[in-house]
Amino acid sequence: MAKIIGGLTTSHIPAVGNAIANELLDEPYWKPFFDAYPPIREWLDKHKPDVAINIYNDHGLGFFLDQMPTFAIGAAHEYINEDEGWGIPVLPPFKGDAPFSWHIIESMVDDEFDITSCQELPVDHGFTVPMQLFWPGLGDNPNLPRAIPISANTVQHPIPTLKRALDFGKALGKAIRSYPEDVKVVVLGTGGLSHQLDGERAGFINKEFDQMCMEKIVTDPESLTKISRHELVRQAGAQGTEFLMWMMMRGALGDKVTPLHQNYHIPISNTGAGTMLLECDE
Amino acid sequence: MAKIIGGLTTSHIPAVGNAIANELLDEPYWKPFFDAYPPIREWLDKHKPDVAINIYNDHGLGFFLDQMPTFAIGAAHEYINEDEGWGIPVLPPFKGDAPFSWHIIESMVDDEFDITSCQELPVDHGFTVPMQLFWPGLGDNPNLPRAIPISANTVQHPIPTLKRALDFGKALGKAIRSYPEDVKVVVLGTGGLSHQLDGERAGFINKEFDQMCMEKIVTDPESLTKISRHELVRQAGAQGTEFLMWMMMRGALGDKVTPLHQNYHIPISNTGAGTMLLECDE
Amino acid sequence: MQLDEFDHHTPIEGTTFFDGEMAMKGYALNKMCFSFNKADAREAYLADPESYMESFKLNEGQKQACRNKNVLEMIAEGGNIYYLAKLAGIYKMNMQDIGAQQTGVSVDAFKEKLRKAGD
């Protein structure tokens, strides 16, 4: 049977993709951010997950407002990256696991989640930057897992509630654990933490709120479901709603997790950058 | 406040669109089918609903398997019809009610339905044929209401369960009734009843099952949620899964409805054709 | 008919569930058929079916099913009836024609079977 060994969180800022492309990892601006990743890679190299379920939010590459799904799950054999319009290099395709995707979709529709299934899904920086951070070299990295992208709408209100996001994760965890193949799975929650790109409040970052979220996501994710979407925008900034991805990830991990590593750094680009490795207790 | 005055069901077979285009309404093959509609039109002419929520299933015009939503709601100012590939005449655009659509989408996402919102949605015969049947002449008909298309996936399994479909309808009804504008609404459930187009079982029609569905949809829709999707395919045929649209419609109407008119005729094209007018009790 | 009579598990003869497995298998074929919503795609197919099929990367089984205009073969290759109907439309085949072909009877016999379901 499939097994979830842990969860990873990271910001997925496009500037990080550029910093990787330009090899700026040891520059003073970037070092406090990139230094968070080697301990997580060691854990990944040790446990070698077969599949990464990558929960991210598309930013206008895979979907447009013409037909905007709340929750979309990739069901393709591979996922291409494409030009996003502002210069981040295009990466080679990512290998998927379509039969596993379909198992997840079947299970989640049974559990009353109204999934948009995607046999074609161009993945943007929200998906690719975390893959680069955790598995540097990508195709040249022998440990690169197969990937299943899951995107939630944070582009346009109404976005899912924090409760629905956590419940999505719980149903996802159940779906994964019921897959009869022996695969080791990590679940990625990408995006956030606090940031606001638009309006007179652009540049808003909320360290106190981010740190509270990083604590509660480990010990008491249910308590975070009390936060309304309106309040999430106030406390985390208009794009800090990406914290929904962390909630979805967390729901999949089960009741007890052990935080093996974490880092929080301000700023990367306009964002408070949170990185965590949560191991699932047996 | 908005008010739901009733529900309408009808098959939406493309051949009906052709029969209308070719003015075959009084031919012996067609008469027993078309005769079901004048009494319903009288009721519509009397009550003059402002908005028709048209619940149908796209058949490969508005969506493809690349990105297939479970539940999609139109949020556009108008909806175009397009060439479907086999000769049914293309109709002029249908006027929408985008602010009402957004109210519904907000309410349903609050209620944990994972909606795909569509600011562009080409509508196929599943939507257009019922509009023609209930409001002949369309744009030339002074009573033609504004329309909001809602499409559910019956193209590809997993399709929604009958319970999820009925619950969708209940949440839709709540959303409609909470809209502060004074609009009169009819809800259309289109498609079905039993038919199978594909495989060695093509041509399968199940009169007994259809009649049971037409009875229970009025008196006890909850009992129909006991039918599994697998069993629905067995009893109603592979495309008889369109009965999900009837369940969605019925959920929106509330507990008590009065069937003012109904008709059942076999065959139209390959299908058992069911037509109903259900008035909402005050 | 009682609702508790239902058997939820046994296979349904003559019926292929178009699920994830079939959707993966038939993706190229269905994508080609979806393109037939557009008139110029239909013309391009009629003018040169082989190169049109190749442009959608159909596999040999799918190509042969299309050459044979055989709907059961197309379904076995992952075709979905809603998209296949658009290919059938190119040859002016309607749902009774398709039904007759799949069930191995004449179109008149197929229509009579439909009519009898109402008795």
Place this chain on the structure above:
Amino acid sequence: MQLDEFDHHTPIEGTTFFDGEMAMKGYALNKMCFSFNKADAREAYLADPESYMESFKLNEGQKQACRNKNVLEMIAEGGNIYYLAKLAGIYKMNMQDIGAQQTGVSVDAFKEKLRKAGD
């Protein structure tokens, strides 16, 4: 920070919720910006912004906001920042440039504000 401190209702200053109302208002503008995922669309815009905007049926307010390269105006016209970023990218503006413009400070001052959030 206690979770029960939260106030769920009052407006958030300097923040526009991109909801259905804004999505309707900005649809043409956002659709144009979405097209800028493709390099040839970006080139076509730079070569002739007026006719490119016209081809997406932008209204006059949207056109003027684009002519002014003014992000706050674009947002008021229904623009969504994720799509607008693709237009800004055409002019080699990054997120700090956009942030500085919207908050009326120099890029250095904007960066310093971000840095200070970590203190």
